[in-house]
Amino acid sequence: MDLELQSLLNLQEKDLAAQEVENELAGLLPELEQLERELAEVESALEAAQVALKQAGSRRQELEGKIEGYKLMQDRKRQKLEWVRGAKEASEIMAELDLARSVLAREEADWVRSADKVLEAEARATETQSVVDEVKEAQAPKREEILAKQSEYQIKLDVAQSECDKAKQSVPKPFLSKYERILKGNAPMVLFALRGGACGNCFTAVPMHLRQQIEHAGAIVNCQACGVMVYAIAE
Numbered sequence: 001m002d003l004e005l006q007s008l009l010n011l012q013e014k015d016l017a018a019q020e021v022e023n024e025l026a027g028l029l030p031e032l033e034q035l036e037r038e039l040a041e042v043e044s045a046l047e048a049a050q051v052a053l054k055q056a057g058s059r060r061q062e063l064e065g066k067i068e069g070y071k072l073m074q075d076r077k078r079q080k081l082e083w084v085r086g087a088k089e090a091s092e093i094m095a096e097l098d099l100a101r102s103v104l105a106r107e108e109a110d111w112v113r114s115a116d117k118v119l120e121a122e123a124r125a126t127e128t129q130s131v132v133d134e135v136k137e138a139q140a141p142k143r144e145e146i147l148a149k150q151s152e153y154q155i156k157l158d159v160a161q162s163e164c165d166k167a168k169q170s171v172p173k174p175f176l177s178k179y180e181r182i183l184k185g186n187a188p189m190v191l192f193a194l195r196g197g198a199c200g201n202c203f204t205a206v207p208m209h210l211r212q213q214i215e216h217a218g219a220i221v222n223c224q225a226c227g228v229m230v231y232a233i234a235e
Contacts, residue, residue: 002218004171004172004175004220005191005218005220005231007167007170007171007172007175008171008175008179008190008191008220008229009191010167010170011164011167011168011170011171011176011179012179012189012190012191014160014163014164014166014167015164015183015190016189017160017163018157018160018161018163018164021153021156021157021160022157024153025150025153025154025157028146028149028150028153031142031146032143032146035139035142035143035146038135038139039132039135039136039139042128042131042132042135043132045128045131046125046128046129046131046132049121049124049125049127049128049129050125052121052124052125053118053121053122053124053125055121056114056117056118056120056121057118057121059114059117060111060114060115060117060118063107063110063111063114064111066107067104067107067108067111070100070103070104070107071104073100074100074101074104175220178222178229179191179229182222182227182228182229185227187201187226187227187228188201189201189228190228190229191220191228191229191230191231192223192228192229192230192231193230193231193232193233194206194211194214194215194230194231194232194233197211199223199225199226199228199230200230201223201226201228202223202225202226202228204223204224204225204226206221206223206224206230207224210224214230214231214232215232218231218232
């Protein structure tokens, strides 16, 4: 076997080994993505619960501010009433006080309802947080397992890629350039053996003059149909 062909086949063997490890590493992604989707779903629910709690708290604070303002206004009206001498003006102030008491009673009722909503929102947020914690706890062993496998495969991949780099050093540059260009295409491999006068990849018949170069001169020829490198198996 020619040194060029031997070096190319060796490189292809190393590349296939590296690709196998890459596939194993990529095979972990769907499972990890599923875990992420499950966690994202409950975390989204928690975020919505926290937003609802914040809004309920803001509404309660808003009502507290209004109630405080109405109480302050009533105090001022009462103080003013003590200094009023005219019956008409006193009557007007009393009417304003009655209206203020009515508004205050309504705002206080709203505050009670808002306080209940805050408690409900707090309970919902706490419950949803518990669900998130439970999901994280349930996922932890699987995530650790996936992480361990990722680390293991990454080490294997680093070694495999290092062997590929070493193998490339033995391949003549013209052949290496062709090899790498074909490797970026859609073919599963770069080099295929001649099979019954046809390309071992696409099974297209190789022209006679090229077949003779492959079989008798040991040439490595690109398939005119699919572009892969075709070689003859030494007998």
